[in-house]
Amino acid sequence: MEIQIAVAKINKYASSESGDTLEVVERPNGGVSVVLADGQTSGKGAKTISSMVVRKVISLLAEGVRDGAAARAASDYLYTERVGKVTACLNILSADLQTGTLVITRNNPAPVFVASGERIECLSTEVAPVGTSRNIRPAISEFQLEAGITVVLYTDGIVNAGDRYGQSLDVCTLLDSILEDQNPSAQYVADTLLAEAIRLDQGRPNDDMSVVVLRITNQETDQIRRMTVELPVAPIFPFLRNE
């Protein structure tokens, strides 16, 4: 059995900084967690908020704190720091090898899709973003870790893609058609969803966009863990301008 996680992420058009922050951390008792936060508005201010939230969550997860408790703590922390004036959308997706489960934590109104066999479930109960008030609760769903499951989650840049052109992305239908292919990789699923969202915004993303895909396959593995990061360096960086 192998767990594949893929991320595809782009900044708002002509924006040098993304307000979305994403980190992947190892869980102290086995497994891995993906933490994604989208700070209110975009640019520098949003980045500060989203990275503050993600940092708090990953440091708690690394200490063995449960996902739900980490999300609550991040909410209280943001609420205290910013007196309830700024909010962030937060998702935590964990493959927990200690409990043998996938744990999906949502403080993000955007839905999360869980595909298994022919079925695609849409997790979309109403939740509040973190930092808005005291006593914010996350929605938590738990599934057995088993081969064949695909989980897709994303930030509101994907939800609102095409909005200004009177279009929108039907993630469920698109995901269904992608999964009909012969065992697509997690990265292929993430790339296809992001590409479609960018197309709906006519090539100029109207907001920061991040897509996370987790797949569990039952393919034989060589027991090697792998991680790849591709970081494009935008030509706006001063050290590139000097060239």
Next chain:
Amino acid sequence: MEIQIAVAKINKYASSESGDTLEVVERPNGGVSVVLADGQTSGKGAKTISSMVVRKVISLLAEGVRDGAAARAASDYLYTERVGKVTACLNILSADLQTGTLVITRNNPAPVFVASGERIECLSTEVAPVGTSRNIRPAISEFQLEAGITVVLYTDGIVNAGDRYGQSLDVCTLLDSILEDQNPSAQYVADTLLAEAIRLDQGRPNDDMSVVVLRITNQETDQIRRMTVELPVAPIFPFLRNE
């Protein structure tokens, strides 16, 4: 310009837990850092130490602390916690978009290779692991971020591969031959080095092994950040046994 980072990691043969811990984090002022620690011995105890060290370093880096200061802090912290009785080897590899440099921090006797054009430089000044005494200093090297650079670093499982069969891995020669290929991906470089180390240990790694490769290419990019994680789930996990 694009920065590619790849990791390939395997546990000691028949060991359920790796004593090597690796995390990749975003730098608050732009760029990314890879933090790799190898705890003394192997298994659970080593894992505790290496994750303690990596956690300390990533939380400091996320707050904007410089790499060298983060390494010193991790050393003092480990020394204080374990009264100098346990040590860990530590490497930090950062692509810092604020300064436009690659920063390589070594508290690991294993060398780091930096290839650029036809030249492969071997960074191997003597350094102490962290936690051994007070006033441990890292060796720090800094290079301009420019296309064509490849950096390779690894833990002592690679250094000692083949030892018990009277063989050893000549990383420099192997790297030179891999880089002669047409623009190999960072993942290909990491996979090839790890595969060769495993082969020298006759398919049964005698220690935890981790390889990190960073490449800077000047290929046109689509401005999308990507990350992929492949996590094999060993059949030793109880929830798999129950199936």
